[in-house]
Amino acid sequence: MERPNVKKAKLHLARLRQLVSKKKPPFSGMREEEVITAVRKTREEIWDKKLALRS
Amino acid sequence: MLFVLDSNEYIFAFGVYKKASCEILLDAILDAYPEYSIRIPRMIVEEVGRHLTSEEYREFIEFITSLTNIDEDIFVPFELGAKYEAIGLKTADAFIAAYVEWTGADALVTENRHFLRYRSDLPFKVLTAENCLKIVRRS
Numbered sequence A: 001m002e003r004p005n006v007k008k009a010k011l012h013l014a015r016l017r018q019l020v021s022k023k024k025p026p027f028s029g030m031r032e033e034e035v036i037t038a039v040r041k042t043r044e045e046i047w048d049k050k051l052a053l054r055s
Numbered sequence B: 001m002l003f004v005l006d007s008n009e010y011i012f013a014f015g016v017y018k019k020a021s022c023e024i025l026l027d028a029i030l031d032a033y034p035e036y037s038i039r040i041p042r043m044i045v046e047e048v049g050r051h052l053t054s055e056e057y058r059e060f061i062e063f064i065t066s067l068t069n070i071d072e073d074i075f076v077p078f079e080l081g082a083k084y085e086a087i088g089l090k091t092a093d094a095f096i097a098a099y100v101e102w103t104g105a106d107a108l109v110t111e112n113r114h115f116l117r118y119r120s121d122l123p124f125k126v127l128t129a130e131n132c133l134k135i136v137r138r139s
Helices: A006-022 A032-054 B007-013 B020-032 B042-049 B054-065 B078-086 B091-103 B113-117 B129-138
Strands: B002-005 B037-041 B107-109 B125-127
Touching: A006 B020, A006 B054, A032 B007, A032 B042, A032 B091, A032 B113, B002 B007, B002 B091, B007 B020, B007 B042, B007 B129, B020 B129, B037 B042, B037 B091, B042 B054, B042 B091, B078 B091, B091 B107, B091 B113, B107 B129, B125 B129
Parallel strands: B002 B037, B002 B107, B107 B125
Antiparallel strands: none
8 A cells, every 4th residue: 555644544534523423323322332232243244244245 | 563443443433432442542543653553354344334324434444545455354364263263253253353363463452342251362462442542652
């Protein structure tokens, strides 16, 4: 890759956080552990799909 | 020092679900770059993307590719994943562990307790954002 561009990364991170802050939080009302479980579920779904595509 | 940040770290650091330690850690890594740097597999990019809108996802891709390449999952040797499955990690988590080993990263940063439970069996550190922050701040 080209050299890391931290300044550019910070700019996009700030924009991303701004966008995220404007919408209704998708995990609203959930405890941290529930969010982690939901994210893990996403991981398993993606993984299963990848395996199905390869077989 | 090289880190692999798990998908939950990005989700918390972007504010999709707010967790201050994860936000501060990502900022601290950026401030210390390249002394502290990150790698990311396609798998984690896809996981994070599932929790973002298309506009947010575009910013995420711009953000991450400003720092590092996205490694394709297929590069990670299958045998490495099998090794981690054998110690009890679920297949998808085993892939992440294999990826961390394959990159030679010093640590996996995650809030996922399943990884934290296996940390004594892994050849790399498994840190929460809070613990990782202590390391970054010491430098």
